[in-house]
Amino acid sequence: MPSSRKLFSDSKKVIPSGVNSPVRYFEPYPFFTKKSKGSHIWDEDGNRYIDFCNGYGALLLGHRRKEIIQAVSKQLTQGTLYCTPTQSELELSKLIIGNFPSIEKVRLVNTGGEATMTAIRLARGFTKKKKIIKFEGCYHGAHDSVLVKAGSGSAHNGISVSDGGLNEVSKNTLVVQYNNAEDLEKTIRKNKDVAGVIVEPILANMGLILPENNFLSDIRKITKENNVPLIFDEVVTGFRVSPGGAQKHFGIKPDITTLGKALGNGFTIAAVGGKKEIMDLLSPGGKVYQASTFAGNPISVSAAISSLKTINKIKNRLYAKLEKYNLLFTRALDDIATDMKIPHQINSTSSMFQIFFTNKPVINYQTSKNANAKKFQKMFNSLLKNGVFTAPSQFEVVFLSDAHTQTDLNKALDSYQIALKSVKN
Numbered sequence: 008m009p010s011s012r013k014l015f016s017d018s019k020k021v022i023p024s025g026v027n028s029p030v031r032y033f034e035p036y037p038f039f040t041k042k043s044k045g046s047h048i049w050d051e052d053g054n055r056y057i058d059f060c061n062g063y064g065a066l067l068l069g070h071r072r073k074e075i076i077q078a079v080s081k082q083l084t085q086g087t088l089y090c091t092p093t094q095s096e097l098e099l100s101k102l103i104i105g106n107f108p109s110i111e112k113v114r115l116v117n118t119g120g121e122a123t124m125t126a127i128r129l130a131r132g133f134t135k136k137k138k139i140i141k142f143e144g145c146y147h148g149a150h151d152s153v154l155v156k157a158g159s160g161s162a163h164n165g166i167s168v169s170d171g172g173l174n175e176v177s178k179n180t181l182v183v184q185y186n187n188a189e190d191l192e193k194t195i196r197k198n199k200d201v202a203g204v205i206v207e208p209i210l211a212n213m214g215l216i217l218p219e220n221n222f223l224s225d226i227r228k229i230t231k232e233n234n235v236p237l238i239f240d241e242v243v244t245g246f247r248v249s250p251g252g253a254q255k256h257f258g259i260k261p262d263i264t265t266l267g268k269a270l271g272n273g274f275t276i277a278a279v280g281g282k283k284e285i286m287d288l289l290s291p292g293g294k295v296y297q298a299s300t301f302a303g304n305p306i307s308v309s310a311a312i313s314s315l316k317t318i319n320k321i322k323n324r325l326y327a328k329l330e331k332y333n334l335l336f337t338r339a340l341d342d343i344a345t346d347m348k349i350p351h352q353i354n355s356t357s358s359m360f361q362i363f364f365t366n367k368p369v370i371n372y373q374t375s376k377n378a379n380a381k382k383f384q385k386m387f388n389s390l391l392k393n394g395v396f397t398a399p400s401q402f403e404v405v406f407l408s409d410a411h412t413q414t415d416l417n418k419a420l421d422s423y424q425i426a427l428k429s430v431k432n
Protein backbone atom coordinates (compact mmCIF):
# COMPACT_ATOMS: atom_id res chain seq x y z
CA MET A 8 0.00 0.00 0.00
CA PRO A 9 2.45 2.66 -1.21
CA SER A 10 0.17 5.68 -0.63
CA SER A 11 -0.66 4.71 2.96
CA ARG A 12 2.98 3.92 3.69
CA LYS A 13 4.09 7.34 2.42
CA LEU A 14 1.28 9.18 4.20
CA PHE A 15 2.13 7.42 7.45
CA SER A 16 5.80 8.23 7.12
CA ASP A 17 4.94 11.91 6.52
CA SER A 18 2.32 11.95 9.30
CA LYS A 19 4.81 10.68 11.87
CA LYS A 20 6.77 13.90 11.33
CA VAL A 21 3.87 16.12 12.39
CA ILE A 22 1.45 13.89 14.36
CA PRO A 23 2.70 11.94 17.40
CA SER A 24 3.08 8.31 16.27
CA GLY A 25 1.30 9.38 13.08
CA VAL A 26 -2.21 8.83 14.50
CA ASN A 27 -4.79 10.90 16.36
CA SER A 28 -5.89 8.07 18.64
CA PRO A 29 -3.63 5.20 19.75
CA VAL A 30 -5.85 2.30 18.70
CA ARG A 31 -5.64 3.45 15.08
CA TYR A 32 -2.01 2.39 14.86
CA PHE A 33 -1.05 -1.10 13.84
CA GLU A 34 2.06 -2.74 12.44
CA PRO A 35 3.68 -2.01 10.10
CA TYR A 36 1.50 1.05 9.38
CA PRO A 37 -2.24 1.75 9.26
CA PHE A 38 -4.06 2.25 5.98
CA PHE A 39 -5.17 5.81 5.30
CA THR A 40 -8.84 6.16 4.47
CA LYS A 41 -10.10 8.14 1.52
CA LYS A 42 -13.84 7.59 1.79
CA SER A 43 -16.61 5.38 3.07
CA LYS A 44 -20.13 4.41 2.05
CA GLY A 45 -22.65 1.99 3.50
CA SER A 46 -20.76 -1.05 4.73
CA HIS A 47 -17.45 -0.22 3.05
CA ILE A 48 -14.37 1.88 3.54
CA TRP A 49 -11.74 2.69 0.83
CA ASP A 50 -8.08 3.43 1.39
CA GLU A 51 -5.82 5.89 -0.43
CA ASP A 52 -4.46 3.05 -2.57
CA GLY A 53 -7.90 2.20 -3.90
CA ASN A 54 -8.47 -0.94 -1.78
CA ARG A 55 -12.00 -1.54 -0.57
CA TYR A 56 -12.74 -3.16 2.78
CA ILE A 57 -15.90 -4.48 4.39
CA ASP A 58 -16.02 -2.34 7.51
CA PHE A 59 -16.35 -4.48 10.64
CA CYS A 60 -14.93 -1.69 12.82
CA ASN A 61 -17.71 0.76 12.04
CA GLY A 62 -16.29 3.74 13.89
CA TYR A 63 -15.80 1.54 16.96
CA GLY A 64 -19.53 1.01 17.13
CA ALA A 65 -20.68 4.51 16.20
CA LEU A 66 -21.98 3.68 12.73
CA LEU A 67 -25.00 1.59 13.67
CA LEU A 68 -26.83 2.74 10.55
CA GLY A 69 -23.77 2.50 8.30
CA HIS A 70 -21.57 5.09 6.59
CA ARG A 71 -23.19 8.15 5.00
CA ARG A 72 -26.71 7.06 5.87
CA LYS A 73 -29.07 8.95 3.57
CA GLU A 74 -31.41 10.37 6.24
CA ILE A 75 -28.52 11.66 8.31
CA ILE A 76 -26.66 13.22 5.41
CA GLN A 77 -29.87 15.01 4.38
CA ALA A 78 -30.47 16.35 7.90
CA VAL A 79 -26.89 17.54 8.27
CA SER A 80 -26.84 19.10 4.76
CA LYS A 81 -29.97 21.05 5.64
CA GLN A 82 -28.47 22.26 8.92
CA LEU A 83 -25.29 23.35 7.13
CA THR A 84 -27.36 25.94 5.29
CA GLN A 85 -28.73 27.27 8.61
CA GLY A 86 -25.56 27.58 10.67
CA THR A 87 -22.85 25.49 12.26
CA LEU A 88 -22.47 26.91 15.78
CA TYR A 89 -24.55 29.39 17.75
CA CYS A 90 -23.56 28.82 21.39
CA THR A 91 -27.13 29.61 22.40
CA PRO A 92 -29.86 27.11 23.23
CA THR A 93 -31.79 25.77 20.23
CA GLN A 94 -35.12 24.10 19.62
CA SER A 95 -33.21 21.14 18.17
CA GLU A 96 -31.47 20.47 21.49
CA LEU A 97 -34.88 20.34 23.15
CA GLU A 98 -36.12 17.93 20.47
CA LEU A 99 -33.09 15.67 20.84
CA SER A 100 -33.30 15.67 24.64
CA LYS A 101 -36.94 14.57 24.44
CA LEU A 102 -36.03 11.81 22.02
CA ILE A 103 -33.29 10.50 24.34
CA ILE A 104 -35.60 10.65 27.36
CA GLY A 105 -38.31 8.89 25.33
CA ASN A 106 -35.98 5.97 24.66
CA PHE A 107 -34.39 5.79 28.14
CA PRO A 108 -36.96 5.82 30.97
CA SER A 109 -34.17 6.08 33.59
CA ILE A 110 -33.18 9.46 32.11
CA GLU A 111 -35.31 12.31 33.42
CA LYS A 112 -32.94 15.07 32.37
CA VAL A 113 -30.03 14.99 29.96
CA ARG A 114 -27.11 17.21 29.07
CA LEU A 115 -25.44 17.02 25.67
CA VAL A 116 -21.64 16.84 25.49
CA ASN A 117 -19.20 16.00 22.72
CA THR A 118 -17.47 12.73 23.55
CA GLY A 119 -17.99 9.62 25.60
CA GLY A 120 -15.05 10.54 27.80
CA GLU A 121 -16.60 13.91 28.56
CA ALA A 122 -19.87 12.17 29.42
CA THR A 123 -18.26 9.74 31.90
CA MET A 124 -16.14 12.52 33.42
CA THR A 125 -19.32 14.52 34.04
CA ALA A 126 -21.19 11.45 35.35
CA ILE A 127 -18.44 10.80 37.90
CA ARG A 128 -18.31 14.43 38.99
CA LEU A 129 -22.09 14.38 39.38
CA ALA A 130 -21.93 11.24 41.53
CA ARG A 131 -19.29 12.88 43.73
CA GLY A 132 -21.26 16.11 43.92
CA PHE A 133 -24.45 14.25 44.79
CA THR A 134 -23.03 12.02 47.51
CA LYS A 135 -20.29 14.42 48.71
CA LYS A 136 -18.05 11.34 48.70
CA LYS A 137 -14.80 10.67 46.89
CA LYS A 138 -14.25 7.12 45.74
CA ILE A 139 -15.40 5.64 42.46
CA ILE A 140 -15.59 1.91 41.84
CA LYS A 141 -14.98 0.63 38.35
CA PHE A 142 -14.75 -2.87 36.97
CA GLU A 143 -11.49 -4.34 35.74
CA GLY A 144 -11.19 -4.06 31.96
CA CYS A 145 -14.01 -1.56 31.49
CA TYR A 146 -12.97 1.51 29.51
CA HIS A 147 -14.65 4.83 30.15
CA GLY A 148 -12.47 7.33 28.28
CA ALA A 149 -9.05 8.87 28.71
CA HIS A 150 -9.35 10.89 31.94
CA ASP A 151 -7.56 10.38 35.24
CA SER A 152 -10.44 8.94 37.31
CA VAL A 153 -10.99 6.01 34.97
CA LEU A 154 -7.64 5.57 33.25
CA VAL A 155 -6.46 3.23 35.92
CA LYS A 156 -4.96 -0.17 36.19
CA ALA A 157 -5.23 -2.69 38.97
CA GLY A 158 -3.60 -6.03 39.59
CA SER A 159 -5.62 -9.20 39.35
CA GLY A 160 -7.64 -10.01 42.46
CA SER A 161 -10.09 -7.71 44.02
CA ALA A 162 -10.49 -4.11 45.04
CA HIS A 163 -7.16 -2.64 44.10
CA ASN A 164 -6.67 1.07 44.30
CA GLY A 165 -6.19 2.39 40.81
CA ILE A 166 -2.77 3.31 39.52
CA SER A 167 -2.70 5.54 36.47
CA VAL A 168 -1.85 3.70 33.26
CA SER A 169 -0.48 6.92 31.86
CA ASP A 170 2.61 8.96 32.59
CA GLY A 171 1.29 12.35 33.58
CA GLY A 172 -1.85 10.78 35.05
CA LEU A 173 -2.08 11.69 38.72
CA ASN A 174 -2.11 8.80 41.16
CA GLU A 175 -3.54 11.29 43.67
CA VAL A 176 -6.66 11.18 41.48
CA SER A 177 -6.66 7.55 40.42
CA LYS A 178 -6.06 6.26 43.95
CA ASN A 179 -9.68 7.28 44.54
CA THR A 180 -10.74 4.75 41.93
CA LEU A 181 -11.19 1.23 43.26
CA VAL A 182 -11.13 -1.59 40.77
CA VAL A 183 -13.18 -4.77 41.19
CA GLN A 184 -13.71 -7.83 39.03
CA TYR A 185 -16.31 -7.81 36.26
CA ASN A 186 -18.99 -10.49 36.66
CA ASN A 187 -18.26 -10.62 40.37
CA ALA A 188 -20.98 -8.82 42.33
CA GLU A 189 -19.61 -10.16 45.61
CA ASP A 190 -16.37 -8.32 44.99
CA LEU A 191 -18.35 -5.11 44.57
CA GLU A 192 -20.39 -5.73 47.71
CA LYS A 193 -17.30 -6.38 49.83
CA THR A 194 -15.58 -3.29 48.50
CA ILE A 195 -18.56 -1.03 49.14
CA ARG A 196 -18.86 -2.40 52.67
CA LYS A 197 -15.16 -1.85 53.35
CA ASN A 198 -15.09 1.70 52.02
CA LYS A 199 -17.46 4.21 53.52
CA ASP A 200 -16.44 6.88 51.01
CA VAL A 201 -17.91 5.47 47.77
CA ALA A 202 -19.47 8.14 45.53
CA GLY A 203 -20.46 5.92 42.63
CA VAL A 204 -20.08 2.70 40.67
CA ILE A 205 -19.46 2.88 36.93
CA VAL A 206 -19.86 -0.12 34.64
CA GLU A 207 -20.15 -1.05 30.99
CA PRO A 208 -23.31 -3.20 31.18
CA ILE A 209 -21.82 -5.26 28.36
CA LEU A 210 -18.04 -5.10 28.44
CA ALA A 211 -16.90 -4.11 24.96
CA ASN A 212 -13.34 -3.08 25.72
CA MET A 213 -11.75 -6.45 26.58
CA GLY A 214 -13.01 -8.00 23.41
CA LEU A 215 -16.68 -8.68 24.10
CA ILE A 216 -17.64 -9.93 27.56
CA LEU A 217 -21.24 -10.51 28.49
CA PRO A 218 -22.69 -9.95 31.95
CA GLU A 219 -23.38 -13.33 33.56
CA ASN A 220 -26.77 -14.35 34.94
CA ASN A 221 -27.73 -11.87 37.67
CA PHE A 222 -24.60 -9.75 37.62
CA LEU A 223 -26.32 -6.51 36.55
CA SER A 224 -29.40 -6.98 38.76
CA ASP A 225 -27.10 -7.85 41.68
CA ILE A 226 -24.98 -4.74 41.30
CA ARG A 227 -28.16 -2.67 41.00
CA LYS A 228 -29.41 -4.19 44.24
CA ILE A 229 -26.10 -3.70 46.05
CA THR A 230 -25.73 -0.06 44.98
CA LYS A 231 -29.34 0.71 45.92
CA GLU A 232 -29.01 -0.88 49.36
CA ASN A 233 -25.89 1.16 50.00
CA ASN A 234 -27.19 4.43 48.51
CA VAL A 235 -24.44 4.51 45.92
CA PRO A 236 -25.36 5.93 42.49
CA LEU A 237 -24.95 3.41 39.69
CA ILE A 238 -23.62 4.75 36.39
CA PHE A 239 -24.26 2.69 33.27
CA ASP A 240 -21.70 3.65 30.66
CA GLU A 241 -23.73 2.96 27.54
CA VAL A 242 -21.39 4.78 25.16
CA VAL A 243 -21.13 1.51 23.19
CA THR A 244 -24.40 -0.21 24.07
CA GLY A 245 -26.79 2.76 23.94
CA PHE A 246 -28.96 2.46 20.79
CA ARG A 247 -26.86 -0.50 19.65
CA VAL A 248 -28.23 -3.23 21.91
CA SER A 249 -31.76 -1.82 21.76
CA PRO A 250 -33.31 1.64 21.17
CA GLY A 251 -33.12 2.01 24.97
CA GLY A 252 -29.65 0.49 25.30
CA ALA A 253 -28.54 -2.39 27.49
CA GLN A 254 -30.67 -1.11 30.38
CA LYS A 255 -33.83 -1.73 28.38
CA HIS A 256 -32.54 -5.07 27.17
CA PHE A 257 -31.78 -6.25 30.73
CA GLY A 258 -34.59 -4.34 32.45
CA ILE A 259 -32.37 -2.41 34.84
CA LYS A 260 -32.56 1.27 35.77
CA PRO A 261 -29.27 2.97 36.59
CA ASP A 262 -29.13 6.39 38.28
CA ILE A 263 -26.92 7.97 35.63
CA THR A 264 -26.36 6.94 32.01
CA THR A 265 -23.71 7.98 29.53
CA LEU A 266 -24.32 7.81 25.78
CA GLY A 267 -22.16 8.49 22.72
CA LYS A 268 -21.10 6.66 19.55
CA ALA A 269 -24.36 5.50 17.87
CA LEU A 270 -26.18 8.57 19.21
CA GLY A 271 -24.70 10.60 16.34
CA ASN A 272 -24.03 7.75 13.88
CA GLY A 273 -20.60 9.16 13.04
CA PHE A 274 -21.00 12.76 14.21
CA THR A 275 -19.36 14.02 17.38
CA ILE A 276 -21.96 13.96 20.12
CA ALA A 277 -22.48 12.32 23.49
CA ALA A 278 -24.76 12.76 26.46
CA VAL A 279 -25.05 12.28 30.18
CA GLY A 280 -28.47 11.83 31.73
CA GLY A 281 -30.23 10.50 34.77
CA LYS A 282 -32.44 11.24 37.71
CA LYS A 283 -33.64 14.84 38.02
CA GLU A 284 -32.28 15.24 41.54
CA ILE A 285 -28.80 14.32 40.31
CA MET A 286 -28.86 16.12 36.95
CA ASP A 287 -30.13 19.34 38.51
CA LEU A 288 -26.82 19.60 40.36
CA LEU A 289 -25.17 20.69 37.11
CA SER A 290 -24.19 24.32 36.78
CA PRO A 291 -25.40 27.00 36.44
CA GLY A 292 -28.37 25.91 38.57
CA GLY A 293 -26.28 23.55 40.67
CA LYS A 294 -22.72 23.45 41.90
CA VAL A 295 -21.30 20.65 39.77
CA TYR A 296 -19.44 22.40 36.99
CA GLN A 297 -19.59 21.25 33.39
CA ALA A 298 -19.26 23.31 30.21
CA SER A 299 -18.30 23.13 26.55
CA THR A 300 -18.21 25.54 23.60
CA PHE A 301 -19.29 22.83 21.18
CA ALA A 302 -21.88 21.04 23.33
CA GLY A 303 -25.20 20.79 21.54
CA ASN A 304 -23.69 22.08 18.32
CA PRO A 305 -26.36 22.19 15.61
CA ILE A 306 -24.59 19.90 13.14
CA SER A 307 -24.14 17.00 15.55
CA VAL A 308 -27.58 17.58 17.05
CA SER A 309 -29.20 17.39 13.59
CA ALA A 310 -27.32 14.13 12.96
CA ALA A 311 -28.43 12.69 16.31
CA ILE A 312 -32.09 13.67 15.83
CA SER A 313 -32.09 12.04 12.42
CA SER A 314 -30.26 9.02 13.77
CA LEU A 315 -32.70 8.47 16.65
CA LYS A 316 -35.77 9.09 14.49
CA THR A 317 -34.47 6.58 11.96
CA ILE A 318 -33.67 4.02 14.66
CA ASN A 319 -37.11 4.40 16.22
CA LYS A 320 -38.82 4.18 12.85
CA ILE A 321 -37.08 1.01 11.70
CA LYS A 322 -36.38 -0.58 15.10
CA ASN A 323 -38.37 -3.76 14.58
CA ARG A 324 -36.58 -4.59 11.36
CA LEU A 325 -33.21 -3.16 12.43
CA TYR A 326 -32.55 -5.10 15.64
CA ALA A 327 -34.03 -8.34 14.28
CA LYS A 328 -31.81 -8.10 11.21
CA LEU A 329 -28.64 -7.29 13.15
CA GLU A 330 -29.26 -10.07 15.63
CA LYS A 331 -29.97 -12.59 12.87
CA TYR A 332 -26.90 -11.62 10.85
CA ASN A 333 -24.71 -11.73 13.94
CA LEU A 334 -26.04 -15.11 14.99
CA LEU A 335 -25.64 -16.66 11.53
CA PHE A 336 -22.16 -15.21 11.13
CA THR A 337 -20.83 -16.26 14.52
CA ARG A 338 -22.32 -19.74 14.20
CA ALA A 339 -20.61 -20.19 10.85
CA LEU A 340 -17.36 -18.81 12.25
CA ASP A 341 -17.58 -21.18 15.19
CA ASP A 342 -18.09 -24.12 12.81
CA ILE A 343 -15.05 -23.16 10.74
CA ALA A 344 -12.79 -22.78 13.78
CA THR A 345 -14.09 -26.02 15.30
CA ASP A 346 -13.52 -27.94 12.04
CA MET A 347 -9.97 -26.60 11.98
CA LYS A 348 -9.52 -27.69 15.62
CA ILE A 349 -8.48 -24.20 16.66
CA PRO A 350 -9.10 -23.61 20.37
CA HIS A 351 -11.39 -20.60 20.47
CA GLN A 352 -14.30 -18.82 22.14
CA ILE A 353 -16.79 -16.53 20.46
CA ASN A 354 -18.68 -14.03 22.58
CA SER A 355 -21.56 -12.33 20.81
CA THR A 356 -24.73 -10.39 21.37
CA SER A 357 -27.02 -8.18 19.27
CA SER A 358 -24.73 -6.67 16.61
CA MET A 359 -21.34 -7.29 18.26
CA PHE A 360 -18.96 -10.21 18.54
CA GLN A 361 -15.37 -11.16 19.18
CA ILE A 362 -13.36 -14.33 18.74
CA PHE A 363 -10.67 -15.25 21.30
CA PHE A 364 -8.02 -17.91 20.82
CA THR A 365 -8.30 -19.78 24.11
CA ASN A 366 -9.88 -22.94 25.54
CA LYS A 367 -11.45 -21.18 28.49
CA PRO A 368 -14.63 -19.11 28.56
CA VAL A 369 -13.87 -15.39 28.48
CA ILE A 370 -15.76 -13.78 31.34
CA ASN A 371 -13.52 -11.05 32.72
CA TYR A 372 -10.27 -9.10 32.34
CA GLN A 373 -7.96 -11.99 33.20
CA THR A 374 -9.59 -14.59 30.98
CA SER A 375 -9.54 -12.12 28.09
CA LYS A 376 -5.87 -11.32 28.73
CA ASN A 377 -5.10 -15.05 28.69
CA ALA A 378 -6.29 -15.45 25.10
CA ASN A 379 -3.59 -15.67 22.44
CA ALA A 380 -3.18 -12.09 21.18
CA LYS A 381 -0.45 -13.05 18.69
CA LYS A 382 -2.91 -15.32 16.90
CA PHE A 383 -5.44 -12.52 16.89
CA GLN A 384 -2.88 -10.22 15.25
CA LYS A 385 -2.19 -12.82 12.57
CA MET A 386 -5.92 -13.09 11.92
CA PHE A 387 -6.30 -9.31 11.74
CA ASN A 388 -3.50 -8.98 9.18
CA SER A 389 -4.93 -11.75 7.03
CA LEU A 390 -8.44 -10.28 7.20
CA LEU A 391 -7.12 -6.92 6.09
CA LYS A 392 -5.25 -8.50 3.18
CA ASN A 393 -8.51 -10.14 2.19
CA GLY A 394 -10.74 -7.10 2.32
CA VAL A 395 -12.13 -7.04 5.87
CA PHE A 396 -11.30 -4.25 8.28
CA THR A 397 -11.81 -5.10 11.96
CA ALA A 398 -10.46 -3.11 14.89
CA PRO A 399 -6.77 -4.01 15.11
CA SER A 400 -6.86 -5.12 18.75
CA GLN A 401 -8.05 -8.28 20.48
CA PHE A 402 -9.57 -6.00 23.10
CA GLU A 403 -12.00 -4.36 20.68
CA VAL A 404 -15.14 -5.74 19.11
CA VAL A 405 -16.58 -6.43 15.65
CA PHE A 406 -19.59 -4.19 15.04
CA LEU A 407 -22.21 -4.88 12.38
CA SER A 408 -24.32 -2.10 10.89
CA ASP A 409 -27.62 -1.85 9.09
CA ALA A 410 -25.66 -1.33 5.87
CA HIS A 411 -24.15 -4.83 5.93
CA THR A 412 -25.69 -7.22 3.43
CA GLN A 413 -25.77 -10.98 3.25
CA THR A 414 -23.24 -10.70 0.40
CA ASP A 415 -20.88 -8.70 2.64
CA LEU A 416 -21.16 -11.33 5.33
CA ASN A 417 -20.56 -14.22 2.93
CA LYS A 418 -17.44 -12.49 1.63
CA ALA A 419 -16.27 -11.68 5.15
CA LEU A 420 -16.76 -15.30 6.17
CA ASP A 421 -14.54 -16.43 3.26
CA SER A 422 -11.88 -14.02 4.51
CA TYR A 423 -12.21 -15.31 8.09
CA GLN A 424 -11.78 -18.85 6.75
CA ILE A 425 -8.47 -17.88 5.13
CA ALA A 426 -7.47 -15.92 8.24
CA LEU A 427 -8.17 -18.85 10.54
CA LYS A 428 -6.00 -21.08 8.34
CA SER A 429 -3.17 -18.62 8.86
CA VAL A 430 -3.76 -18.79 12.62
CA LYS A 431 -3.64 -22.58 12.59
CA ASN A 432 -0.29 -22.70 10.79
Ligand SMILES: Cc1ncc(COP(=O)(O)O)c(C=O)c1O
Nearest residue numbers: 118119120146147148240242243
Ligand atom coordinates in the same frame (compact mmCIF):
# COMPACT_ATOMS: atom_id res chain seq x y z
C1 LIG B 1 -17.69 2.21 26.99
C2 LIG B 1 -16.96 3.46 26.58
N1 LIG B 1 -17.09 4.55 27.32
C3 LIG B 1 -16.48 5.71 26.98
C4 LIG B 1 -15.68 5.78 25.87
C5 LIG B 1 -15.00 7.06 25.50
O1 LIG B 1 -15.64 7.64 24.43
P1 LIG B 1 -14.89 8.71 23.51
O2 LIG B 1 -13.82 7.97 22.77
O3 LIG B 1 -15.97 9.25 22.63
O4 LIG B 1 -14.33 9.74 24.44
C6 LIG B 1 -15.53 4.66 25.06
C7 LIG B 1 -14.69 4.70 23.85
O5 LIG B 1 -14.41 3.76 23.19
C8 LIG B 1 -16.17 3.46 25.43
O6 LIG B 1 -16.04 2.33 24.71
